[in-house]
Amino acid sequence: MTGRNLILQRVVGALYILAGIGKFFPQLESVEGRLDDASEANRGTVISGPVDWLDRHPTGVMWGVAAAMVAAGLALLWNRRSVVVIALYGQLLMLVLFVVILVSSVPEILAMDAAFFAAAIYLLYRYHTSPGTRTAASTGPSREAR
Numbered sequence: 001m002t003g004r005n006l007i008l009q010r011v012v013g014a015l016y017i018l019a020g021i022g023k024f025f026p027q028l029e030s031v032e033g034r035l036d037d038a039s040e041a042n043r044g045t046v047i048s049g050p051v052d053w054l055d056r057h058p059t060g061v062m063w064g065v066a067a068a069m070v071a072a073g074l075a076l077l078w079n080r081r082s083v084v085v086i087a088l089y090g091q092l093l094m095l096v097l098f099v100v101i102l103v104s105s106v107p108e109i110l111a112m113d114a115a116f117f118a119a120a121i122y123l124l125y126r127y128h129t130s131p132g133t134r135t136a137a138s139t140g141p142s143r144e145a146r
Contacts, residue, residue: 005126009084012119013076016091020069023062031065032058034102041104051101068094085127088120095120 022028039055042048054061075087095113102109
């Protein structure tokens with residue numbers, strides 16, 4: 001992983017941590033309000049059942065999303081290749097679910113999450129096309145040399 005890519009990875013990681021922590025501050029983003037809006041906007045659609053269930057459990061959703069975002073952010077900062085790749089795939093899945101659930105009530109989510117989606121795809125591409133070493137910035141022999 002080149003220096004620029006590592007910087008991108010760490011910036012994205014820090015942003016995920018901040019976004020995860022932000023879930024606990026309704027002044028920044030009310031998870032309960034978002035779920036109420038999503039439930040209303042998705043009424044009568046194929047996803048209304050799962051969205052209504054999420055709307056009935058806003059505290060659990062808040063804790064789950066916050067934990068997933070903070071964990072992914074820490075993984076990106078920790079910078080272990082296998083953990084980073086798993087975190088990036090997990091974030092892609094979570095972003096897709098956010099968009100599916102929220103796009104009817106918050107159409108701007110497409111633009112907001114597009115940058116994170118693009119960053120994750122780009123970083124995964126870089127990881128899958130780079131040699132098996134952890135990062136260019138790592139010290140010591142690569143895993144293959146050990």
